[in-house]
Structure formats: structure tokens, C-alpha cells
Amino acid sequence: MPVLLIAIILGIVEGVTEFLPVSSTGHLILATELMGFDADRWAAFNVIIQLGAILAIVVLYWRTFWAVLEGLLRNNPMSWRFVRNVLIGFLPSAIIGVILISKIELLLGNAEVVAWALVAGGIAILIIEKFVKPGQIIGVAEMPLKTVLGIGFIQCLSMIPGVSRSGATILGGLSLGVERRTAAEFSFFLAIPTMVGATTLELIKHHDTLLAGASGVGFGAVAVGFLVSFIVAIVVVKAFVHYISRHGFWPFAWYRIIAGTAALIWLAAR
Structure with a gap:
């Protein structure tokens, strides 16, 4: 299959799944297995194109970010609390991610782990939807520190491929008393430092390989995947919210649950 066609397919998968509670990384891993190409060749690509989806959040919420920036310049307490909450929510995954990076990378090629995590995450969503009462915390700046830290630690579960970063943070927020829309938007904002950090690490590690276009996956393919994921994510996020x-x-x-079960059956039958 041509490299650019694979880049487009993976860009679509990333754009659709990054902000839905279904695991973009898990879907990219399963797509790699399903299409039968070398996962190692596309590992850095899969992380870097997530920046396209992140850029979609910056574009969609530019008024929010602009208002926060203006508030910071005026020393507005609400703007400072907004920034504080995003940075503190990001901190647990930054620290734990650096400590466990080698173990995390070992899991990234394991499609069976993804399949089981999809099923387990689906069951967790059903339980939370049934038993958790509607949250009363509205607005990212209004979230107390203990809630922010709780969501930050819950986000660390998404280091297991298939768990879903957005799913963990949104449902973690709901469990800790955050209203639905606020939980979703905090998850979107939290994705910015989280994915920028992950992408920076990948660029540092694989810069020479990408620049040389080794194995046919160079910056050209990355640019295509980035653009596709950006466009698709804009459409998906608006509909999702x-x-x-x-x-x-x-x-x-x-x-x-259905996708994870189907993946387990397919993996067992190969």
C-alpha cells in the first residue's frame, strides 16, 4: 500500500478517535495490525500526527485561549486558575510518563492489550454512566485543586494503549463531580501540554529517521497525516461536544466492547 495512502488512513483514524473516549492510540495500533504493515516504522508517525488533532482544539477554542491570555495580562484570578488547573492536571502524566517511558513503549505494539483495554474501558463507562450523579462543578477555572490532581492521576491510566486519554479524563472528571461539558473541555485543554510533550520526545528520538525518510515514512507522510487529522478532528470535536x-x-x-471483542476474536484466529 502506498505510504501516502496509509498516512491518510491513519490521519483519519487519529482525527476521529483522539477526543472520543475510544482510544486513538489503540485504534492506530489495531489499524496497523489490520492493514499488515510494520508497526515500528509508523510508531513515531502515530504520535506526531496527534499534534494535528491538538491544533484543531486551539482553532476551535481560540476565543477561550485569547480570553485567558488577556486575563493573564490583566492579572485576572480566573485566568490564572485556568492555567494552573491545566498545568497541574498535566503534571502527574509528565512525571510518571518520564519514569515509565521504556515500559510504555513496550506496550505500544501489543494489539491484545489494546483489545482488552477497549472492553474494560467500555464496561467502566457503563458503570460510571449508571451510578455517577450529574456533576455540579462548571467551568475549568472553578475546578478545585484536589479534583484537578485526581483527573491528572486518572489520565495516567491512558498510558496503557486502548484505555483512551480523553475517556479517562472525561469520565474521571464526571466521577469527581465535574459537569459533562466542563469535563470534556478540560480533557481537550489537558491534551495540549500532554501531547505536545509526547510529540517533542518522539521528534527528539526519531528526528534523523524522519528527516531522512527512512523506511519511506518521512516528514512528507507526517505532514499529510497531520493535515488530515487536523481537519477531521475539527468536525468530530464540534459534533462530540x-x-x-x-x-x-x-x-x-x-x-x-464490540470493537475490543471483535479484535480479540480476530487476533486469536490469525
Whole structure:
């Protein structure tokens, strides 16, 4: 299969799944297995194109970021609390990620781990949807520090491929008393430092390989995947926020369970 076609397919997968509670990394790993190409060749690509999806959040929420920036210049307490909450929420995954990076990388090629995590995550969503009461905390700046730290530590579960970073942070927020829309938006904002950090590490580690286009996966393929994931993510995020503000997460739960089960059957039958 041509490299650019693979880049487009993976860009679509990334854009669709990055901010849904279904695990973008897990889907990229399963897509790699399903299409039968070398996962190691595309490992750095899969991380770096996530910046395309992150850029979509910056574009969609530019008014929020601009208001926060203006507030910081005026020393507005709400703006400082917004920045504080995002940075503190990011801190646990930054520290634990650096400590466990070698173990995390070992899991990134394991499709079976992804499949089991999809099923387990789907069951967790159903349980949370059934038993957790609607949250009362509205607004990222209004979230207390203990809630922010709790979500930050819950985000660390997403280091297991298939768990879903957005799923862990959104549902963690709901469990800790955060209102649906706020939980989703905090997850989006938290993705910015988290994925920028992860991408920076990958660029440092694989810079020479990408620049040389080794194995056919160079900066050209990365640029295509980046652009595709950016465009697709813009469409998906707008629809997702609209949907979850009025409904629940149960369709994503059943999707995870069905997809994970199907993946386990397929992996066992190969």
C-alpha cells in the first residue's frame, strides 16, 4: 500500500478517535495490525500526527485561549486558575510518563492489550454512566485543586494503549463531580501540554529517521497525516461536544466492547 495512502488512513483514524473516549492510540495500533504493515516504522508517525488533532482544539477554542491570555495580562484570578488547573492536571502524566517511558513503549505494539483495554474501558463507562450523579462543578477555572490532581492521576491510566486519554479524563472528571461539558473541555485543554510533550520526545528520538525518510515514512507522510487529522478532528470535536451535552457516553461504551471483542476474536484466529 502506498505510504501516502496509509498516512491518510491513519490521519483519519487519529482525527476521529483522539477526543472520543475510544482510544486513538489503540485504534492506530489495531489499524496497523489490520492493514499488515510494520508497526515500528509508523510508531513515531502515530504520535506526531496527534499534534494535528491538538491544533484543531486551539482553532476551535481560540476565543477561550485569547480570553485567558488577556486575563493573564490583566492579572485576572480566573485566568490564572485556568492555567494552573491545566498545568497541574498535566503534571502527574509528565512525571510518571518520564519514569515509565521504556515500559510504555513496550506496550505500544501489543494489539491484545489494546483489545482488552477497549472492553474494560467500555464496561467502566457503563458503570460510571449508571451510578455517577450529574456533576455540579462548571467551568475549568472553578475546578478545585484536589479534583484537578485526581483527573491528572486518572489520565495516567491512558498510558496503557486502548484505555483512551480523553475517556479517562472525561469520565474521571464526571466521577469527581465535574459537569459533562466542563469535563470534556478540560480533557481537550489537558491534551495540549500532554501531547505536545509526547510529540517533542518522539521528534527528539526519531528526528534523523524522519528527516531522512527512512523506511519511506518521512516528514512528507507526517505532514499529510497531520493535515488530515487536523481537519477531521475539527468536525468530530464540534459534533462530540454537542452530543454529550445532551446525551450520555453509553454508545461509546458499547462500541468499545464490540470493537475490543471483535479484535480479540480476530487476533486469536490469525
